[in-house]
Amino acid sequence: MWKDFLARPADYFALISELGFNTEDEAKTHGDIPVEIIEAVRKVELDITYFTANLRGYQQFAARFAIAQERVIIGDEMGLGKTVEAISVLAHLRAKGEYFFLVICPAAVVTNWVREVRSKSRLTPHRLHGPGRDDALSAWVRRGGVGVTTFESLRWLEGECDLDKVPLGCVIVDEAHYIKNPAAQRTTRTLAILERTRRSILMTGTPMENRLDEFRTLVHYVRPDLNTFGAGMSARKFRRQVAPVYLRRNQEDVLRELPELVEVDEVLPLSVHDADRYRQAAIDSSFMGLRQAAMLEGSRSMKMQRLLEIVQEAEQDGRKVIVFSHFLAVLEEVETLIPGKTFGILSGRVSPVDRQRMVDDFTKAKGGGVLISQIIAGGVGLNIQAASVIIICEPQIKPTTEWQAIARARRMGQLNSVQVHRLISEEGVDQRITQLLAEKAHLFEAFARDSDIAQHAPEAYDVSEADLARDVVAAERERLLSKPTSPVRSDEGEELPVA
Template identity: 50%
Template sequence: MPQNGAGWCPADQGRTPPEGSGSGARRAVRPLLADADTLLAAARAVPADHDRALDAVRSVLDPLVDSLVGRELDTIPVARLRDVTEGRLRITAFEQAGFRTVGAVRTRSRYELRRLPGVGAQTTDQALAAAEQLAHAVRDTVAVRLDADAPDPATGALVVALHRLVEAGPDARRAREAALRLIGRLAEPVASAAPARGRLRPLFLGREARGRVAAAVETVRSVLAEAEEQRLPLLFGQVCVDLLRADEPEAAAWVDFELRSAEYYGLLAELSGTGPDREAAEGFLPSAIADRVRGLRLDDTLLRVSLRGYQSFGARFALAQKRVVLGDEMGLGKTVQAIAALAHLAAGGENRFLVVCPASVLVNWTREIRARSALGVLPVHGPDRNEAFGEWLRSGGVALTTFDGLHALPDAEAAGVRPAMLVVDEAHYVKNPGTRRARAVAGWADRAEHVLFLTGTPMENRVAEFRSLIRLLRPEPAPSVGTAHGAAGSPAFRRAVAPAYLRRNQEDVLPELPALVRADEWVEFSEEDLRAYRAAVDDGHFMRMRRAAYAVPEASAKLARLRELVAEAAGNGHKVVVFSYFREVLATVRAALGDEVFGPVAGNVAAGRRQELVDAFGAARGHAVLLSQIQAGGTGLNMQAASVVILCEPQIKPTLEHQAVARAHRMGQIRGVQVHRLLTADSVDQRMMTLLARKDRAFDAYARRSDLAEAVPEAVDVSDGALARLIVEEEQLRLGRL
């Protein structure tokens, strides 16, 4: 039996541990077991509260899915019942009775069908069984669509029910899993330690029984200490609070849906079982590779966002295969998959990671890592990059640098460090192995255990580029990939490169298309941009401040990012609409992209000519770019041929931006729409975003959906003049302090 103080004996009852005896790990037994009771109660509340939230969703979702299934069955000829039964079912009697569809048979009772002439008990049972079999097959293909522009009571109730789970976030699932594990480990020892709760009962136990009780107490002590270390009491309490919140007003829930529709649809697919085809979600990988990837459990402890199924698979592919290209189509979240892989390694004890990206997305990466994970991030860029690099070597975290900045740093061998993972965004930048940037990346790739290249351009059409990239990752399969694989089409190419390449397309993994996906693209001023911006601030010229990021086109960080987005869209065959408030900015964009663009659709262009430009843009084969002044193209014109929208700057009136996006994301759109808003950090853009975000979201929801808001945007928007004056004053004050 353990010694007094190290375990339990009757004399321990009610004793306060001697000062300096250690900690709560040696505390008196009865308070210890009381704490265990409290923690068990909290743990049992988590799955119960989670189940109630899930049931609330299913109570609304199931009738919606049943309705969709019924509609689909009403379009399937009754003759299909014979096919399902392999010809055994005689359907003549049903046809003669006027039954035209499978749905008409399925909705009748057994009694009603048996009353039909020529239909007996066996035929009735066969017909209903066949109809139900078809209904199950159809259920796997239907998807509930959530339309914020045309809500109805059923989908409104569904969005409200989903909101609670979305608000709880990934912590709800983590808490549930942790609670069930804790219950499994703690419930039995607490029950076995019950004799230790009394003062007299332990005296009647034999030596062996006292030993069992003492062992149970020590197990409880150990589990409680581990739970404290993992902060489980706090996690359980917070999740229960989130799951028990009162329902959000429907309008506010719809606004939240528009802001993060991907999370709503991810939950919806999970709960309805109507997610994408598994082979498509796994990039049609060979079964041996897919099985290995599935077998890896992703540790998302350090993530702050829920992953879609295909995103989780992408992160696990990078981890299981170690040195790969993730080539998902734009809009599918390659960045968050990379962050998930980094977070998994960090949760396992790794502490140094390196991300290399174009300068135009450095700020975006910083914000994404901070928003979506608990990882430390350190930009290694600019004049202080050597000091930042030294800090990374000492303290670890995620170092972010640019292609140009990487070669200026000590190489991996000289630095004496092996990053747990190297991530290279826009990896096609290093397709030429002879360039300085490619050599710098190759040096770090040789030292890193995991290497993840990200590119949204389809490699099937760029086999030579792919071979160059793959040589940096794993030279052995590169020679086996020939141009014939690309010519043979995507399946042949993907089979050849499966160990190192994963690509999924939107239509394969997002069954809810068309969806609206918004991305804020943050960049930093170049030195030339900053000079132009400071001059505009000094002059107190608000409009010039807004377009200063384009004042020097050859040095413009925003323009560089815009070119990258257009190039990626071109690689995927997407049409693009570029909106700006300023004709001058559109002229700069046109000069940067060349003459192969349509427009601009602007205020000085006659209405008939505007429509001609939009029609020509829509009729163009494949990729095309349309330029439009946001005031001129934001209303009245239908641009649903576009699936990518780029906003050159934020707008003073939110409704102006909403209406512009609605030109592409509207009835008739058959693809998901990606909206990229170009923003400059520490500038008028950031001030505008902060000030506009202060508006009450619920009021904005009601107002923006009213007829008044559609007809008179000024009725709900802030005053242009007041906002401009406030921002100019704040920026003059801020820059005056620098």
């Protein structure tokens, strides 16, 4: 029994909640939804005939909200179970006579959707992406179920299937911020499908990461009749306007058993070898070179030495580790130096199926183990509760990149406290990035959790990498070389003239 609990803790916590032993705060469960909508939601009886998992109270509320309001945005923070909430809606609709459902998502999460539909419901998933998609499409059209496709595969789907003849009961758009740009082809194709369908759920853990106008655009996709574009609209009025379609809860509000998050900034000096490489990057005006310099001297790097110590300590405690970096060169160095069992490198070059296989192998491995991952590739669409120690090799340009990566391990079902170790050089680019982003991170946190300052969104956390690169390189060249700067190169090699 205990082994089963350890294998499926999220399911057990949901069952405990259903039995009333883990009472949730109703006010926080309802987010910012006004009383009249809450009453309408409470009248919905969720039919679980085709649903095989357990739902916590706040998840039941989200499912009933989607059913009652028909076209909604679920913005629950990552780790709260938006996927299972959406699947329970599809199962309810199947019990009410609907047969066809479509999930549109990034390629990285197709495998996860197929697995979750199969494990959490009696619905049949069909992978409408990659090898075998033609046969899967035929089976979906004949028998119904949940078709899972990608934004990129929509063009193929349009060419192979007349969706006007498929009575879609509900369309789910996962990572809905992918369609924030109305002019993009994937947006126009997605909207063409949404317009055919009475019910839709847009899912995104950080819908307000970018400018407020982009969030308004998402609202317009599901309810174009809502007026959210008034000049100088206050945050309070904005919340009232979007209440019929938008639901967001945060982890600490509804997950009382969520383990402790221990964050440690490991501030380290540059070794002599690190400093030499760092100075050369400054001479070359390479922003990316500056960011990597403290990790590329192997065991002569102070950051790398500390990373290996953390991994050794975690192994002795039986904890599993994720190492995140933006840079493949850094991760390749890490893979070479870690003496124990490693999994990865999980990068953008790895197919979604192989990414999931890496995570599965990492999860099943006994004892310790280290998953090595690019922070963008591993920070989206994967559940990595097996790990309880996270090492981030350098400060990230966007605060949300780091938050998303941490949330992959610290989420519903995690049983251990989660340790986050940030490797930060005591001088140079790491310190300057940290300082420049500190205020933006604070304002974003406030905006995401307290919409009273929503009106500040456009300026509060819009981070321009080009501007940041110019400022940092200019400052470091001045500090180290005391001469005018030459053009700065972006990650793609494009010259960014120094102002």
